[in-house]
Amino acid sequence: MKRKLLWFASSVVLSFGLLSSPSSHVEAASSIKEGTITAYWLTFRSGPSTSHKALDYIKKGEKVIILKDGSTWDQVLYQGKTGYVHDNYITVKTLQQSVETKTVNAGSERLNVRKGPSTSYSIIGKLNTGATVEILKDLGTWEYVKSGSTVGYVHSDFLESKGSSGINVSDIHVVNAGETLWSISQKYGVSVQSLLDRNQLNSNLIFPGQRLSITKKAETIDNRLAGKVIVLDPGHGDDRSGAVANGLVEKEVNLDITNRVKKKLESSGAKVILARTGDTDCMPLGSYYEDLYCRPEVATENKADIFVSIHANAFTSTATGAETFYYKQSDQKLAQSLQDAYVKETGLHNRRVAKEDFAVLRVSTVPSALIETGFLTNVNDSKLFKTESGLNNMATGIYKGILKYFGY
Ligand SMILES: [Zn+2]
CATH class of the missing domain: 3.40.630.40 (Zn-dependent exopeptidases)
Known part of the structure; x- marks a missing residue:
């Protein structure tokens, strides 16, 4: 586990080209932090002051990787670009440190591996159905993965969990900032009550980072377009x-x-x-x-x-x-x-x-x-x-x- 963790930490740093040596500062690298944007649209700037130009605007709830956690300005990675955001509008947590593996299932297609977490990024590799990937970072719809020498982002719809512990981890939802039980129930097509029951929750209160088990019940089977x-x-x-x-x-x-x-x-x-x-x-x-x-x-x-x-x-x-x-x-x-x-x-x-x-x-x-x-x-x-x-x-x-x- 330790070895994997070190590899994970160094590969993230290496792939973004930030440190010259993959083995340097392992201690620091192992505490890679993730930030969640709390402002509605946060300005992503080229430098640490409001006089620096805006590179982009990051929507509330989106995630960045914290490169330098400053007192006023944080240096962050957003969609593969380095820039700065104001520290007041970001909540920081340490990234998960275990490495989970999944299997590619893209049918007869080959799964595109992209430079960043959206289809606007270039394709840097392709994976065959059946290939095993290690999940370096789960961004919800996109996952940052490694398979052999290929490292990049793939769409999570085409990954299947192996579920070694008997729990199918694809049925686990990690709560994002701004989400409610209602929005999660809509996303998965389940009832709020089933989420409460399944997770033994006493109230509708959930928090970002909380892991919720999702079970699709037979009652949610939808045949409205059957035959079309x-x-x-x-x-x-x-x-x-x-x-x-x-x-x-x-x-x-x-x-x-x-x-x-x-x-x-x-x-x-x-x-x-x-x-x-x-x-x-x-x-x-x-x-x-x-x-x-x-x-x-x-x-x-x-x-x-x-x-x-x-x-x-x-x-x-x-x-x-x-x-x-x-x-x-x-x-x-x-x-x-x-x-x-x-x-x-x-x-x-x-x-x-x-x-x-x-x-x-x-x-x-x-x-x-x-x-x-x-x-x-x-x-x-x-x-x-x-x-x-x-x-x-x-x-x-x-x-x-x-x-x-x-x-x-
Ligand atoms: Zn057109």
């Missing part, structure tokens, strides 16, 4: 990146949101097929239009009930909000359902629902809509694409819009 076939189209792919702005690449955020929507739809019993599953085109060797026509064709071929194309927008920096398009008048209901649920869930500006002659809608033979999830070119919209909660709300909005279309 839904084709989702993450816009663009491969050398067609779509919009690029504010450090975001459209093809990547489209795929990230789509994968989240897929999981949610499947949890309600739907069969979900994607027009592309990785950083590829729908028709890799096709022309621009052949690739576009390929996407609704997937829906036709699979006799889908609906086809939803997912994109992100770009225009001038002041353009903001979500908009949903349809081509056939009979598809207006689908577009409206998506738009209504989406803006409600994300809080984004409600631009419009409109008829538009997009190729993917025009040639579709099943009810179809195309949602523009927000403007990558707008600073406020783009923040949603950069946080777990933002991406999750976007996916929930689309999922609820689909439920609404089917009468739920």
Whole structure:
């Protein structure tokens, strides 16, 4: 255990290139600290004073690694970048020191290993299904892992716990700042009462860092979309990146949101097929239009009930909000359902629902809509694409819009 701990500590430091030697200052490195942001949006600056420029804004509840715990300013790592935040708006705790292992399960795909904890970071490696990874840091949806010589961030949906002690640790939720039993119950689709019972809690009071056991009961099985076939189209792919702005690449955020929507739809019993599953085109060797026509064709071929194309927008920096398009008048209901649920869930500006002659809608033979999830070119919209909660709300909005279309 000791050896693993030392390795863990040094590898974190090494991978960020902060110390020249992995073996130096083991004592200091073993007390690596994690900070949780307590201000609503905390400014992440290039230096330790308000006169230094803002590099980013960190949302309440997000985590950083503390490099230097100062009295007024802390030097921290946030999404792979070093900077400073004011010490008053951060709660610090020592990182967990045991190393847990999990197994990759990405089906027939290879799991992307990224430089940072979001799809906006570059891919630095790939792992096969069945590979064992050591969890260096659990960030909830993303985990910082090591497998062989590969070290980086992977999406936790594609990791399975081994559960050596008989407890399936994927059923353990570590409470984040700002979470309530209600929000956790919603996240896992369980009742508040089941959380109270399972964890033998006497009140609704929970605290950040607390570990809660989650049990899904048979009563929560959701079959609302059983028998429905839904084709989702993450816009663009491969050398067609779509919009690029504010450090975001459209093809990547489209795929990230789509994968989240897929999981949610499947949890309600739907069969979900994607027009592309990785950083590829729908028709890799096709022309621009052949690739576009390929996407609704997937829906036709699979006799889908609906086809939803997912994109992100770009225009001038002041353009903001979500908009949903349809081509056939009979598809207006689908577009409206998506738009209504989406803006409600994300809080984004409600631009419009409109008829538009997009190729993917025009040639579709099943009810179809195309949602523009927000403007990558707008600073406020783009923040949603950069946080777990933002991406999750976007996916929930689309999922609820689909439920609404089917009468739920
Ligand atoms: Zn697009």
